[in-house]
Amino acid sequence: MTPTGNSGNQDKILILATETCAYPGADSTGQAHSSYPANTYILRVRAPVLFPESFYLDCFQKGISGIIIMSCGEECPYEGAYKDLAKRVDRVYAAMKEKGLDINRLRLTAICTVCNRAFLNEVNRMNDLVQELGPPQFAATA
Amino acid sequence: MTNPNDKENKDDTHNGKVGVYICHCGGNISDHVDVDKVRDAAEDLSCVKVARTNMFMCSDPGQNMIIEDLENGEVDRVVVASCAPSLHETTFRSAVERAGANPFVYEHANIREQVSWVHHGDPATDKASTLVAAAAAKAENLEPLHPVRVDAFRHATVIGAGIAGMKTAVDIARQGIDVALVEKTTQPGGRLNTLHTLAPDGEKAGDVVDAFYEEIQNSERITVYPNTQVNDVKGYVGNFTLTLATDGENGRADTTVDTGAIVMATGSQSYTPFNGEYAYGEHPQVITLPELIQTLAENSGDENTLTVNGKKIRNMVMIHCVGSRRIPGIHETKEDANLNEYCSRTCCSAVLHAGNFIRETFPGTSIFDMYRDIRTYGRGQEELYNRAAENRVVFMRFEADAPPRVESSDTGNFPLSVTVSDGLTFNEEMTVPADLVVLATGVEPTDISGIAGMLKLPRGNDGFLNEVHPKLRPVELPVTGVFLAGTCQAPMDSSEACNTAGAAAAKVSALLGKGYIELDPFVAHVDEEKCTGTGACVDACLVDDALELVETEVAGQTVKKARVTAALCQGCGACVAVCPENAIEVNGWTLKQYEAMVDAIAAA
Amino acid sequence: MAEPQVQHFDTIVIGGGIAGLQSALDLADQGYRVAVVEKDASIGGKMIRLSKVFPTLDCASCITTPKMASAAHHENITLFTYCNVDGIVRMGEEIHARITQNPRYVDPDKCIGCRKCEYACPVYLPDMEQGGFSAKKAISIPFSNAIPQVAVLDAEHCMLCGQCETVCPTDAVDYFMEPETFTLTARTAVLSTGFELSPVKDKAQYGNGEIPNVIDSLQMERLLAPHGPYNRVLRPSDGMEPDSIAYVQCAGSRDKSMGVSYCSRVCCMYAIKQAMLLSGALPLADITIYYMDIRAFGKGYEQFYQNAKAMGIEFVKAKVARINEGDGGSVTVRYENQDGGGIQTMDHDLVVLSMGILPGWRPEPYCPVSTDSDRFITSIKPKISPVLTDMEGVFAAGAAAGPKDIVDTISESGSAAVEAAKYMQASEPILETQP
Numbered sequence A: 001m002t003p004t005g006n007s008g009n010q011d012k013i014l015i016l017a018t019e020t021c022a023y024p025g026a027d028s029t030g031q032a033h034s035s036y037p038a039n040t041y042i043l044r045v046r047a048p049v050l051f052p053e054s055f056y057l058d059c060f061q062k063g064i065s066g067i068i069i070m071s072c073g074e075e076c077p078y079e080g081a082y083k084d085l086a087k088r089v090d091r092v093y094a095a096m097k098e099k100g101l102d103i104n105r106l107r108l109t110a111i112c113t114v115c116n117r118a119f120l121n122e123v124n125r126m127n128d129l130v131q132e133l134g135p136p137q138f139a140a141t142a
Numbered sequence B: 001m002t003n004p005n006d007k008e009n010k011d012d013t014h015n016g017k018v019g020v021y022i023c024h025c026g027g028n029i030s031d032h033v034d035v036d037k038v039r040d041a042a043e044d045l046s047c048v049k050v051a052r053t054n055m056f057m058c059s060d061p062g063q064n065m066i067i068e069d070l071e072n073g074e075v076d077r078v079v080v081a082s083c084a085p086s087l088h089e090t091t092f093r094s095a096v097e098r099a100g101a102n103p104f105v106y107e108h109a110n111i112r113e114q115v116s117w118v119h120h121g122d123p124a125t126d127k128a129s130t131l132v133a134a135a136a137a138k139a140e141n142l143e144p145l146h147p148v149r150v151d152a153f154r155h156a157t158v159i160g161a162g163i164a165g166m167k168t169a170v171d172i173a174r175q176g177i178d179v180a181l182v183e184k185t186t187q188p189g190g191r192l193n194t195l196h197t198l199a200p201d202g203e204k205a206g207d208v209v210d211a212f213y214e215e216i217q218n219s220e221r222i223t224v225y226p227n228t229q230v231n232d233v234k235g236y237v238g239n240f241t242l243t244l245a246t247d248g249e250n251g252r253a254d255t256t257v258d259t260g261a262i263v264m265a266t267g268s269q270s271y272t273p274f275n276g277e278y279a280y281g282e283h284p285q286v287i288t289l290p291e292l293i294q295t296l297a298e299n300s301g302d303e304n305t306l307t308v309n310g311k312k313i314r315n316m317v318m319i320h321c322v323g324s325r326r327i328p329g330i331h332e333t334k335e336d337a338n339l340n341e342y343c344s345r346t347c348c349s350a351v352l353h354a355g356n357f358i359r360e361t362f363p364g365t366s367i368f369d370m371y372r373d374i375r376t377y378g379r380g381q382e383e384l385y386n387r388a389a390e391n392r393v394v395f396m397r398f399e400a401d402a403p404p405r406v407e408s409s410d411t412g413n414f415p416l417s418v419t420v421s422d423g424l425t426f427n428e429e430m431t432v433p434a435d436l437v438v439l440a441t442g443v444e445p446t447d448i449s450g451i452a453g454m455l456k457l458p459r460g461n462d463g464f465l466n467e468v469h470p471k472l473r474p475v476e477l478p479v480t481g482v483f484l485a486g487t488c489q490a491p492m493d494s495s496e497a498c499n500t501a502g503a504a505a506a507k508v509s510a511l512l513g514k515g516y517i518e519l520d521p522f523v524a525h526v527d528e529e530k531c532t533g534t535g536a537c538v539d540a541c542l543v544d545d546a547l548e549l550v551e552t553e554v555a556g557q558t559v560k561k562a563r564v565t566a567a568l569c570q571g572c573g574a575c576v577a578v579c580p581e582n583a584i585e586v587n588g589w590t591l592k593q594y595e596a597m598v599d600a601i602a603a604a
Numbered sequence C: 001m002a003e004p005q006v007q008h009f010d011t012i013v014i015g016g017g018i019a020g021l022q023s024a025l026d027l028a029d030q031g032y033r034v035a036v037v038e039k040d041a042s043i044g045g046k047m048i049r050l051s052k053v054f055p056t057l058d059c060a061s062c063i064t065t066p067k068m069a070s071a072a073h074h075e076n077i078t079l080f081t082y083c084n085v086d087g088i089v090r091m092g093e094e095i096h097a098r099i100t101q102n103p104r105y106v107d108p109d110k111c112i113g114c115r116k117c118e119y120a121c122p123v124y125l126p127d128m129e130q131g132g133f134s135a136k137k138a139i140s141i142p143f144s145n146a147i148p149q150v151a152v153l154d155a156e157h158c159m160l161c162g163q164c165e166t167v168c169p170t171d172a173v174d175y176f177m178e179p180e181t182f183t184l185t186a187r188t189a190v191l192s193t194g195f196e197l198s199p200v201k202d203k204a205q206y207g208n209g210e211i212p213n214v215i216d217s218l219q220m221e222r223l224l225a226p227h228g229p230y231n232r233v234l235r236p237s238d239g240m241e242p243d244s245i246a247y248v249q250c251a252g253s254r255d256k257s258m259g260v261s262y263c264s265r266v267c268c269m270y271a272i273k274q275a276m277l278l279s280g281a282l283p284l285a286d287i288t289i290y291y292m293d294i295r296a297f298g299k300g301y302e303q304f305y306q307n308a309k310a311m312g313i314e315f316v317k318a319k320v321a322r323i324n325e326g327d328g329g330s331v332t333v334r335y336e337n338q339d340g341g342g343i344q345t346m347d348h349d350l351v352v353l354s355m356g357i358l359p360g361w362r363p364e365p366y367c368p369v370s371t372d373s374d375r376f377i378t379s380i381k382p383k384i385s386p387v388l389t390d391m392e393g394v395f396a397a398g399a400a401a402g403p404k405d406i407v408d409t410i411s412e413s414g415s416a417a418v419e420a421a422k423y424m425q426a427s428e429p430i431l432e433t434q435p
């Protein structure tokens, strides 16, 4: 990755935000004009259960420093999806450990449509972490 | 069914010509984001053919820019970078459609709520450029989509002909849709056939049944199937085929019915106390509320005192919450039986209604009412409670863990005595001698394991059917095209049962009215060339029957391929994550599109 | 003035709360054209202003906004917000509704919801959308998730300084806007005008609303909302975190002396809900609910109540007789313990009154539909179709037809939609074909 002049913010955080809960939650934070770090990139998703384990690992490989999955939690409109997602995230953690990645770089959480404070907390926490850890370094695999 | 992924899409090769349109939002964006710089950055992207800015993209001039570029063939994919998609995504999709293009070749970049209102200075501009690049990367990979259209029978089947089922059938039929009304007993009416007058206003239960009965008999659109149960279900929303088994004099006869939707209205039944529960079954003068109601219908009413089982009733004790509101750890029940933690909702009013009738008709009969909470919540119900007090019904309140004790007695020639520690008089222990004890038994769901199993319908621990969401979709079951009405969902009185029936009928009418069903195009799609038939997607799928493995011929060999039933697919993508061949995607939200977006973000 | 405009629909829905929206959506999905007339500047009714909702405890906004958005975007639904109903009459085959569009002093077609006017405005007012606990400007978007996102100017408090007009990027501010009247016609109407809480100021024994730290239940909804006035639960008088909070149930219901002899039906459940949310927000606080009977009758409600008890929320069976101002901002509750113990007093840091539910609109003299002694709209067939009123082609749904929770409101609204559809399908008026 050639660090280009993105205002010194190479530690990118990817946010997968569900279209029914977390994405409007992020918009609500915007309506309140509450600022948060700009190294955050929000992708609108129907259900994060769509992403395979490899997607997350590829993201880190591509240089993304942190990923927050902002789901609907128990309010998930797809019955059973949240449970499957949580299991998948556990498997990603296992794979991350194998590759020597700090598992705190990936976080699964639930954000509601007006959960401004929770949104800001999550983003700030992840930002503190990636600032401290820097870009992902993969351990040499056997 | 039209396949949303027909060859038409295949012609669209992936080198989309993307147009990017960036909104100033009258300074809301441009005060913090250097819009020109964002445009310049967009112009540098290989997939972007034009990049323009406007003061207000949502204005007519703004939209016309898009329409012109599309009409001139300069672009065939559109990205607008502006406010949140909740505000204007539909606006721009319809602009794209007005230009004669497919509305799904559109992607939105949110640079107001998620950029200019939360970031400032260069980082804001850089982030906006990155989001535009990501949106353009997705747009390049967008394909035209078409709503999924499923033909539907203009026919619905209602299972259960209690008050809820009858009203559902009438309401649907009046919208011009044919209805099969399936009832397992000999006649419609359900629980109301056994009731006398109804709380709180005193209508005759028989009149309420007749109000619908006549219309059902006379309606050309409604076919009643008495003595009938559903034996088999095939198909899916719009296209179910049911086998009905009718018991008749000459044995059992099967009928097949093609139907577009199913409404569950299988109702509830009274709780039967176990042997010895408040001396029930041990003493003939301990009866249930439904049994009392039956005797009220039979009593002539020209005497001063109520007579039950040939005995004059001087003192009568009514005990609430029998078989309802049980608390784990405090209450017990027989093995196999449900605890019934819920409130049965109608008993308080039914008890007071019967009590008032008795006090007003048979002043020689005194009533002692032992309760935990009086739940006269509805319109006209609190009045029943007040009237009972005026009628000198004696109220006594007990705690869940200290229920009244009913015992045989020989004092003062009363056959029974009931002892309770009364919360209304400083928990004093009181003993009431009684000629009759009436147990206000709650309701339990009808046993519907057969039909619920066939349709794979979810039921709670208590056996009632569970709706999709109590507020968003209260009369829908998770199986698309299957609805519910009345007390198969939870206890409710007949007014409330009729309201849920109307709500279910509204949904069925909207679903079947047109004769076809139009669904979102965002459903899973299998790339048959890549699919190797592992079945992983079928296992991961969260909806029954939305995905299946079917055998097809490829080059003379029989192979298995996954097949999506678009009408049932919710488009969640659970299948996408598990396919080892990346052979399945959700239209409009493909993994490839997301990967392209991540690449664009990572490259920034 | 120009000729009054007339617009034709199949159904006019009066009231854009969850009841009106659900009826409108159910009719529009069947292909009927629906007008929704709402007196407030946003649709959504009480529900969009709640925190979380029993019994599932999902966030109110998360389940209201989708319905609001579907109604706003539906091709068969037209919204008329910030409008008064001056009269609804039947004329032959049609219902005529005379409507006044109140001036927002902001052109809704031009406003882009950017709030620049709001930031520029120098006039601060108590924000009643936040229970009066925080401030808003004299020109503002009603609340964050309002639909439509159009600013409204409070003409009564505006100083005409001109700042908003100057900063508005679309020239949407218009100080000279006038009310406009127009007529809607339709074959049917649904009345879904909801409820209001009975005012605290009429309750002398509870301090007429003058005791600090005695608030009503809707104000508590705002304190608990994720986007509430303080972002956390504080008591209004001094910003202290309350250690002891009490609920006074039946504060305006089941009480003939208040003219509200009926049960308001939702207060037990929302008090339990709020108590649960409070014990989440303030884990150390003591929460007491003074009640007469707990009426947890709906699906899952009894279990909800038992959970609250298990969580340590205290339920005291008592009728609260008086509330007085205590020391240091506290509130003294004097109650008659019905489980024995006689008259007792207790001090709390914050007291919430579960006020009674009154009809949101009195049809008289605007509409010849009858009301009952409880003043909610009369149903002529309460058993077989509670939504039928005594005015032909006019139906009632939701809290307008008696206090009701959201679940019961939504099913009743579907029922009203189907009755309206039946009426429009039938050549014979429904009143004659059903007993």
Ligand SMILES: Cc1cc2nc3c(=O)[nH]c(=O)nc-3n(C[C@H](O)[C@H](O)[C@H](O)COP(=O)(O)OP(=O)(O)OC[C@H]3O[C@@H](n4cnc5c(N)ncnc54)[C@H](O)[C@@H]3O)c2cc1C
Pocket (backbone or CB within 6 Å): B159, B160, B161, B162, B163, B164, B165, B182, B183, B184, B185, B188, B189, B190, B191, B192, B195, B197, B198, B199, B200, B228, B229, B230, B265, B266, B267, B268, B269, B270, B289, B290, B293, B346, B349, B350, B353, B442, B443, B446, B448, B451, B485, B486, B487, B488, B492, B493, B494, B495, B497
């Ligand atoms: C003791 C008592 C007193 C009451 N008093 C009042 C009162 O005063 N006022 C009031 O408003 N309400 C009262 N209620 C409530 C009222 O009875 C119910 O609200 C109403 O009967 C519910 O109607 P339903 O159609 O949901 O169910 P039901 O009346 O139970 O009807 C269900 C029907 O479905 C049929 N069925 C079941 N399973 C199948 C199957 N698999 N296939 C085909 N058919 C099937 C059954 O045979 C039945 O005919 C009382 C209830 C009880 C128990």
Ligand SMILES: Cc1cc2nc3c(=O)[nH]c(=O)nc-3n(C[C@H](O)[C@H](O)[C@H](O)COP(=O)(O)OP(=O)(O)OC[C@H]3O[C@@H](n4cnc5c(N)ncnc54)[C@H](O)[C@@H]3O)c2cc1C
Pocket (backbone or CB within 6 Å): C014, C015, C016, C017, C018, C019, C020, C037, C038, C039, C040, C043, C044, C045, C046, C047, C050, C052, C053, C054, C055, C083, C084, C085, C192, C193, C194, C195, C196, C197, C217, C218, C221, C266, C270, C273, C360, C361, C397, C398, C399, C400, C404, C405, C406, C407, C409
């Ligand atoms: C403190 C509190 C907490 C609650 N919590 C819950 C809960 O957790 N769960 C739950 O299920 N229920 C809860 N409820 C009940 C819930 O608020 C109601 O069930 C619901 O709001 C009823 O919806 P509605 O549309 O009938 O009425 P409303 O929400 O009152 O909507 C009526 C609409 O009509 C408009 N209107 C009125 N008059 C006119 C007119 N003349 N012209 C035009 N428009 C008019 C009003 O402005 C309003 O927008 C709670 C109630 C309270 C008071």
